[in-house]
Amino acid sequence: MALGVIYTGEPEAAIKDFVKLLMKHKDIQGAVIPVKMEREGSYAFVFTKSPEVVDKSSPIAPVMPVQGARVLSKLTKRKPLTKPAVAVLKPCEVRAARELSKINQVCMESFITVSFDCPGVYPTKSFLKNADALEEEFKKGLKGLSVSGVRPLCESCTYFTGEFADFEVQFAGINEVRIIARSQRAEAILKGLGKAEEVEERDKKAIEAVLEARKKAKEALKTEFAEKVSTPEKLLSVLSSCINCHNCRSVCPICFCRECFFDSDSLKTPPHLYLERASRKGGLRFMPDTLLFHLGRMNHMSLSCVSCGTCEDACPNMVPVSRLFALVSERTRAIFDYVPGIDDRPSPFLEYREEELEEYEMPYYEARS
Amino acid sequence: MSEKGFEPKIVGFLCYWCSYTAADLAGISRLKYPPNIRIIRVMCSSRVDPVFIIKALLDGADGVLVAGCKPGDCHYQKGNYYARRKVALTKKILESLGLEPERVMLSWVPASEAPKFAEVVKEFTERIRKLGPNPMKERVFV
Numbered sequence: 001m002a003l004g005v006i007y008t009g010e011p012e013a014a015i016k017d018f019v020k021l022l023m024k025h026k027d028i029q030g031a032v033i034p035v036k037m038e039r040e041g042s043y044a045f046v047f048t049k050s051p052e053v054v055d056k057s058s059p060i061a062p063v064m065p066v067q068g069a070r071v072l073s074k075l076t077k078r079k080p081l082t083k084p085a086v087a088v089l090k091p092c093e094v095r096a097a098r099e100l101s102k103i104n105q106v107c108m109e110s111f112i113t114v115s116f117d118c119p120g121v122y123p124t125k126s127f128l129k130n131a132d133a134l135e136e137e138f139k140k141g142l143k144g145l146s147v148s149g150v151r152p153l154c155e156s157c158t159y160f161t162g163e164f165a166d167f168e169v170q171f172a173g174i175n176e177v178r179i180i181a182r183s184q185r186a187e188a189i190l191k192g193l194g195k196a197e198e199v200e201e202r203d204k205k206a207i208e209a210v211l212e213a214r215k216k217a218k219e220a221l222k223t224e225f226a227e228k229v230s231t232p233e234k235l236l237s238v239l240s241s242c243i244n245c246h247n248c249r250s251v252c253p254i255c256f257c258r259e260c261f262f263d264s265d266s267l268k269t270p271p272h273l274y275l276e277r278a279s280r281k282g283g284l285r286f287m288p289d290t291l292l293f294h295l296g297r298m299n300h301m302s303l304s305c306v307s308c309g310t311c312e313d314a315c316p317n318m319v320p321v322s323r324l325f326a327l328v329s330e331r332t333r334a335i336f337d338y339v340p341g342i343d344d345r346p347s348p349f350l351e352y353r354e355e356e357l358e359e360y361e362m363p364y365y366e367a368r369s
Numbered sequence: 370m371s372e373k374g375f376e377p378k379i380v381g382f383l384c385y386w387c388s389y390t391a392a393d394l395a396g397i398s399r400l401k402y403p404p405n406i407r408i409i410r411v412m413c414s415s416r417v418d419p420v421f422i423i424k425a426l427l428d429g430a431d432g433v434l435v436a437g438c439k440p441g442d443c444h445y446q447k448g449n450y451y452a453r454r455k456v457a458l459t460k461k462i463l464e465s466l467g468l469e470p471e472r473v474m475l476s477w478v479p480a481s482e483a484p485k486f487a488e489v490v491k492e493f494t495e496r497i498r499k500l501g502p503n504p505m506k507e508r509v510f511v
Contacts, residue, residue, distance in 0.1 A: 231467045236510055261420060280429055283509040291511040292420070292427055298462050299419035299455070331465045332458055352450035354440060360457040361475050 003187045004180035004199035011142065014177035015059040015088060015116065015169055020051045022086045022112060025193055031086040032071055032111070034061040041131045042124065045071045047085070059088045059114075062138040062147075064121045067310045068093030069253035073100055076107040077256075087111040090118050092157070092308035094165045095341025096253035099304045102347050105256045112189065114179075115162030116169035117207070119147045120154025124313050145172045145210045153309035153322050156218035158211060164342060173206030222330070225323045238324065239294060241317040244287035248311035248321045254301045261300070262293050294321075298328050303348050304340045305329035377431040377497040379406045381490070382421065384414045386444035388436035388478040388486065395483035402487035403494040406434065413437065413445055414452035419459040422473055429506045432472045432497040436489065439477040449477070471500060 005021075007014035019031050030049040035057045037044055043061040045068060046053060068089040075081065089097065094115045100106040119142055126149065127134050134149070141147035145160070162168035166186040170178045178199055181187045190196040229235045246262065249255045261267065267289065269277060278284035305325050312322035333340065335357070336348040345351070383389040389410045395402060411417055414437025422433045435456055437449040453475060460470040474493050478486045505511060 229466055232505065232508070235466050235468075236508075240510070261418070267420075267424070277428070281507060281509055285510045289427075292424055295423045295427075295462060295466075295468075296420040299423070299459055302462070303458065328462055328465050332461050335457055335461055336454075348454060349451070352447060352454060354450065357453050357457045360453065360460055361477070 001198045002180050002182075002201055003190055003196045004178055005190070005195055005197065006199055007177040007179065009177070011116065011169065011171040011177050012059050014171075014179070015114065016054055016057060018167070018169075018179050019054050019057075019059070019086050019088060019114065021193060021195065022114075022189065023049075023051060023054070025189055027083055027192075028112060028189070029081070029083040029085055031088065032068070032075070033057040033059060033086075033088045036061070042128065047071075047075065057088075060116060060118075060142065062122050062135055063124050063127045064090065064093075064308070064310060065124050065313070067096060067251065067253040067308055069096035069100055069106065070251075072097050072106045072111055073253070073256060076110045077105050080107040081110040084110050084112050086114060088114045089165065090121070090308075091115050091159055091162055091164065092118075092306050092341075093253075094162070095159065095306040096308060097341075098164065099254060099306060099341045099347070100256060102350070103256070112167070112186065113165035114167045114169060115165035117145055117162065117172040118154075118157070118160045119145045120150030120157065120160075122147075122149060123151055143171060145207070151309040151313065151322070152221065152320070153307050153312070153326055156214055156221045157307070158214050158218060159342065160210070160214065161207070170202045172210065174202055178202060221323065222327065225320070225327055229324060229327070236291065239290060239319060242290050242294070242319050243317055244290045244293060245316065246293070247314040247316065248319075249297060251310045251314040252301065253308065253310070254304045254306070255297070262289075262296065267292075294324070298325065298332070302329040302332045303336070303338065306341045375498065375502055377405050377494055377502075378429060379432045379434060379490075379494060379497060380425040380430045381406045381408045381434040381436065382411050382414070382417045383408055383434075383478075384416075384437040384444075384449075385410055385412050387438035387442065387480045388414075388476075390480040391478045391483050391486040394481070395486045398483050400483055400487045402490040405494045405497075406490050413443070413448040415445075415448035415455070417452060417455070419455050419462075422456075422459055426468075426472060426503060427505050427511050430472075431500075431503045431506070432474065432493060434474050434476065434489070434493055436476045436478050436486075439479050442479065468505070469500070469503070472497065472503060 032047050034043045035046040097106050101108045166183045168180045168182050307326040309322040338348050417435050425433050443449045456475040463470040476489050
């Protein structure tokens with residue numbers, strides 16, 4: 001049993017009603033929520049104080065062109081909001097925001113997060129080609145969490161419930177919509193609104209089938225994709241269409257640096273030195289340093305990667321970046337036994353133990369044998 | 370290049386307070402060690418961004434040595450612990466993608482132990498010599 005509210009009807013309508021309810025609380029100002037843009041047919045986050053805008057919103061949007069954690073970061077990286085706002089986020093956005101709050105890029109105190117059972121999102125490009133039909137299909141598959149054609153990482157995402165937000169919205173596998181308070185703050189808000197009821201939590205079995213299917217997809221992705229990048233030749237052919245535009249980094253919620261190291265002067269080659277670099281190697285690929293960019297970025301952010309797939313969505317040339325990063329991130333964070341966005345510990349870059357990792361102090365092949 | 374004629378190029382990032390001082394002392398004491406190492410002094414081993422290591426490996430180095438003070442002896446108290454985490458991460462990434470993590474080595478060399486420095490350089494150079502030239506440095510499409 002937990003404190004919560006029960007709604008009947010469609011999940012989206014329930015979330016909207018709940019957000020409007022929260023906005024009536026004296027300590028809450030406004031909401032951050034996805035809204036369908038009338039003209040373009042795509043979705044964008046809107047920060048609003050008006051219940052009418054919430055009425056028009058689509059809390060469970062079928063695409064994610066902008067990662068919600070970036071929105072929260074924009075709003076609070078300098079200082080907290082004067083009063084908290086409600087933020088309706090997908091589970092991976094909540095995880096990214098939690099990860100960013102560890103490095104002082106998001107102030108979680110400024111947001112009452114609401115998250116839900118997520119069926120995944122379509123790649124924006126395939127969605128825009130056929131928006132109306134896909135929207136229909138998304139609505140149909142929503143309650144069963146079975147939508148086909150979503151991002152490859154969504155298909156294999158195993159953290160698809162809203163349990164890490166302040167309020168978790170449960171609707172998959174049950175008849176009604178249960179909104180459950182997951183933090184003390186959330187409980188206090190419900191009590192303040194006079195709405196706190198004891199609600200029975202969803203039986204884990206109700207979503208077991210979905211979880212199993214996703215786990216299976218994850219295993220398949222790991223083995224199939226790992227094979228595709230197992231040698232330098234294969235890796236380079238996977239990256240061969242990369243034009244080094246750095247879009248993947250620009251949309252990444254974890255890449256928060258105001259100036260990226262890869263855009264800085266330290267890595268620029270003065271024009272007259274290109275020939276020297278080329279003659280050393282026999283030739284130089286343009287744009288140069290593509291592999292360096294990807295490998296370097298893995299070093300910088302793979303420990304915090306929440307595998308949301310936004311990087312691949314933004315890639316103009318269909319490089320499977322998100323799968324590559326998800327694969328590497330899975331392995332790197334295993335060293336520190338760390339799960340980004342879920343662990344309460346600080347990021348592994350921010351702490352250390354005096355006795356650890358001895359196997360890395362000696363040459364690798366000895367440690368392995 | 371034949372195996373015999375192969376002279377490894379090694380980039381060494383040495384911390385100012387211990388490893389670089391040890392290298393200095395090795396020079397003053399006229400200790401012999403292979404001339405294959407090109408030393409870059411950094412103020413602390415944790416200053417070494419993993420990108421430096423990868424850039425060196427993709428752009429001509431056969432091996433990269435990162436050396437700092439012994440755990441517990443860091444001039445900045447905890448820099449070398451962070452360096453160890455970073456190097457572990459880099460090696461894991463290289464390993465995940467089949468890119469020879471053996472070419473990266475992390476070592477601790479106290480300031481007073483010049484013979485140890487010579488030993489580390491000798492051992493690492495030999496190891497890289499056995500491993501052969503780094504295929505990445507001659508690949509055009511990186």
